[in-house]
Amino acid sequence: MREAAFVKQNKDKWLEFESVLANKTHLDPDQLSDLYIEITDDLSYAKTFYPGSNTERYVNQLSSNAHQRIYKTKREPKNRLISFFKTEFPLMFYSHHRELLIAFLTFALFVIVGAYSAANDGDFVRSFLGDGYVNMTLENIEKGDPMGVYKEQGEFNMFLGITLNNIKVALMAFGYGIMLGVGSLYIMMQNGIMLGSFQYFFYEQGLLWESARTIWIHGTIEISVIIIAGCAGLVMGNGILFPGTYPRLDSFVRGVFNGLKIVVSTVPLFIVAGFLEGYVTRHTEMPDWLAILIIASSLALILWYYVFYPIKLHKRMEKESQTTEFIELHQLETA
Secondary structure, rough: OOOOHHHHHHHHHHHHHHHHHHOOOOOHHHHHHHHHHHHHHHHHHHHHHHOOHHHHHHHHHHHHHHHHHHHOOOOOOOOHHHHHHHHHHHHHOOOOHHHHHHHHHHHHHHHHHHHHHHHHHHHHHHHOOOOOOHHHHHHHHHHOOOOHHHHOOOOHHHHHHHHHHHHHHHHHHHHHHOOOOOOHHHHHHHHHHHHHHHHHHHOOOOOOHHHHHHHHHHHHHHHHHHHHHHHHHHHHHHHHOOOOOOOOOHHHHHHHHHHHHHHHOHHHHHHHHHHHHHHHHHOOOHHHHHHHHHHHHHHHHHHHHHHHHHHHHHHHHHHHHHHHHHHHHHHHHHO
């Protein structure tokens, strides 16, 4: 179709749409979205057959104005929270798997460092965990209840205290990302060394399995949250270091918001980890198969939601996008 014929065919619609956009009265967002779809179709056609023309520039401007108007008037859906956890966050987090891997590898490295240090320095565990905790644990071991520390407080008080502490550590892991990500890596180092020396201490006492089956009931989610929060800090730090095509300030703001979304995604995990530590971990008499089931289920949940589900959702969205583009191109070619 010649450009003049294309303009003549759609001129009245464009002028009508332009007058609608200029009108400051309320317009139903759904109706505006329908009109916007028609304009974007015209824009796709103009870009394909009349690139660089005045027609393309005009329709592109019209489309941009419509886009801004839609997002100013469109109301947030009632299921916004469900949409965030089901679609918005996983799609966003897919692009930050690299930061998650870096946070995990850093944490794992310093777990090994902590265990190695504890094995080669008899006072290392005390210097890192404190004499009070070590002495108390040794007393519990002598009493035949090495995991007795989890029974000293009431269930609710422990649940609340642990949940608040987990939130504090996670916020530190994220907030320290402002130091170009180095601060977040420091939190990974600190907690990794603590875990490594802690587990070696029980290994030295001949209680590695007893400690692991008990501690990792809540620790699987608790440690995962710390690593994920460290990932959020790295996302913020990378926003400063690697702005890409964005102005550095805009890149930093994007990094902050994406990092906050990652932290928000862990809120349900804070609660679950606190509940497990306050109400479940104390039952050291539970059979091994039950402890293993809880640990395996927790690990599967973390891996599915933060690793496999984002990959699966991204592939599905990419496939749908390619299908839509193919259909639109076919329609333009046959027009």
